[in-house]
Amino acid sequence: MRVLVVDDDPSVQFALQSTIEAHGGEVIAAKSGAAALEYLHGAAEHVDVVVSDYSMPEMDGMQLLERIRGLDSTLPVILITAHGSEKLAVRALKQGAYDYITKPYDNDELVYSLDRAAESRRLRLDERSRALEQAVGVRIIGRSPALTRLLDAAARVADKDVTVLIRGETGTGKELIASFLHLNSHRAKQPLVVFNSAAIPPELAEAQLFGHVRGAFTGAVAAHEGYFAQANGGTLFLDEIGELRLDVQAKLLRALQEHEIQPLGGARMEKVDVRVIAATHRDLSADVKAGRFREDLFYRLNVVELIVPPLRERRGDIAMLAREFARKYSERFGLGYVVQLAPELLEELERGAWPGNIRQLENTIARSIALASTKIISLEALDQPGEHNEAAAPGSAPSFREQVEAFERNLIRHALAASHGNQSETARRLHLNRASLYDKLKKYGMTSS
Numbered sequence: 542m543r544v545l546v547v548d549d550d551p552s553v554q555f556a557l558q559s560t561i562e563a564h565g566g567e568v569i570a571a572k573s574g575a576a577a578l579e580y581l582h583g584a585a586e587h588v589d590v591v592v593s594d595y596s597m598p599e600m601d602g603m604q605l606l607e608r609i610r611g612l613d614s615t616l617p618v619i620l621i622t623a624h625g626s627e628k629l630a631v632r633a634l635k636q637g638a639y640d641y642i643t644k645p646y647d648n649d650e651l652v653y654s655l656d657r658a659a660e661s662r663r664l665r666l667d668e669r670s671r672a673l674e675q676a677v678g679v680r681i682i683g684r685s686p687a688l689t690r691l692l693d694a695a696a697r698v699a700d701k702d703v704t705v706l707i708r709g710e711t712g713t714g715k716e717l718i719a720s721f722l723h724l725n726s727h728r729a730k731q732p733l734v735v736f737n738s739a740a741i742p743p744e745l746a747e748a749q750l751f752g753h754v755r756g757a758f759t760g761a762v763a764a765h766e767g768y769f770a771q772a773n774g775g776t777l778f779l780d781e782i783g784e785l786r787l788d789v790q791a792k793l794l795r796a797l798q799e800h801e802i803q804p805l806g807g808a809r810m811e812k813v814d815v816r817v818i819a820a821t822h823r824d825l826s827a828d829v830k831a832g833r834f835r836e837d838l839f840y841r842l843n844v845v846e847l848i849v850p851p852l853r854e855r856r857g858d859i860a861m862l863a864r865e866f867a868r869k870y871s872e873r874f875g876l877g878y879v880v881q882l883a884p885e886l887l888e889e890l891e892r893g894a895w896p897g898n899i900r901q902l903e904n905t906i907a908r909s910i911a912l913a914s915t916k917i918i919s920l921e922a923l924d925q926p927g928e929h930n931e932a933a934a935p936g937s938a939p940s941f942r943e944q945v946e947a948f949e950r951n952l953i954r955h956a957l958a959a960s961h962g963n964q965s966e967t968a969r970r971l972h973l974n975r976a977s978l979y980d981k982l983k984k985y986g987m988t989s990s
Contacts, residue, residue: 544561544592544655546592547577547591547593548572553594554572557592560651561651561652564655566655573598574601574605577605578609578612581612582612585612585613585685585689587857589617590616590617590658590662591617591619592619593605593618595630595633595641602621602622603629606633606637606638610637615666617639618638619639619641619654620633622643640654642654682861682865685854687855688850699722702816704818704843705722705844705846706820706821707846708822708825708849709849709850709851710898712897713852713898714849719735723775723818731775732772733772733775734771736777736779737780743786746786747789750767750769751769751803751804752767752804753807754805764804767802770811772815773814776817777816781823782842783821783823783825783833787835790834790838791835794837796813800815801813817842852902862899862902863906866903870910870911874951876910880909881918885920886918890905909922911946953985964982
């Protein structure tokens with residue numbers, strides 16, 4: 542249990558630290574509310590409980606409580622108040638404090654409250670992760686303040702039928718947040734339709750979005766139902782919205798304002814009931830100033846803005862993500878065990894810039910698992926692209942050949958183990974002749990011992 546102790550009196554800090562450490566906890570000390578917030582902005586995921594004095598200069602315990610609630614609503618705060626300040630304590634509880642303790646406090650009472658608060662945080666984080674996992678069918682990894690704030694905001698607007706703009710760098714998981722919004726709304730039983738503006742040729746975007754009638758253009762041999770019509774009653778996710786041409790933007794604006802569309806070549810307007818969620822890695826406000834994006838459409842889309850943090854702002858989540866990817870690809874490649882990541886490797890991953898964000902981290906771990914010949918991946922192994930992949934760059938996805946070789950290598954390893962190193966029996970189990978098995982053992986640097 543890690544406890545952030547906030548008190549401007551060194552003697553009180555020392556007493557609290559001694560009590561907590563005697564109980565087996567770890568203490569981070571802060572002399573003021575400002576110092577506590579500075580620490581939490583970079584490391585709230587590493588703190589289980591905050592214990593703060595109520596009476597402090599510049600920022601008192603109540604003000605600190607309010608700021609912490611805005612930073613991470615799952616982080617419990619215990620306030621220490623002077624005897625006779627019970628009214629203040631009750632007020633603090635109403636504002637979201639987990640508990641209060643009056644001076645002079647009883648050590649056992651403090652320890653009991655700390656244990657309950659830490660368990661409460663763990664349960665709340667687990668509950669939030671399970672809820673999101675059930676909603677989108679994907680395990681959500683991470684407890685960083687940046688991720689916590691995003692999930693809090695997404696939960697608040699999910700069932701409100703407003704347009705949402707999701708901003709974030711490539712590879713941060715914007716589509717996952719869009720799925721969460723849809724599946725936690727009253728439209729969840731209706732379709733979530735994804736339109737990737739960057740993946741469709743600009744000249745086809747209008748016909749794809751709004752549909753077209755037969756003969757609307759050369760090659761339109763049959764009518765086509767567009768993405769808006771497909772999403773009717775549900776949610777339309779417009780990924781990379783900044784890539785749309787200006788003329789298509791104008792028609793999109795009308796669809797959002799009037800709740801109706803006109804298929805390309807059609808003579809009539811069609812009513813649609815669609816919630817729109819848009820996403821982009823671009824700075825749309827800058828694009829508006831440059832004339833590349835319509836200002837009226839920007840404000841129509843940006844009713845609620847959710848910002849998905851880049852991985853460099855979630856450093857406390859990197860080791861957790863890396864271990865999860867190691868488990869995932871160990872299973873996918875049929876290893877029969879989970880490859881472990883050495884501590885120094887995890888430390889290096891946490892220091893990385895990760896311009897490709899979670900997608901780049903996942904590809905890095907996948908490549909390492911595909912090339913691994915041991916059960917533990919060291920830092921040196923990560924730095925080597927691999928003798929069978931001379932042109933590969935760290936961070937890119939493992940190639941098809943690498944994945945096949947990883948699977949083949951581990952089939953041979955398991956067959957050797959089952960045959961107690963007997964090459965004839967191993968070859969029989971794998972339906973290979975002895976010469977072919979010998980060549981493969983040599984290729985992968987394996988022995989039968």
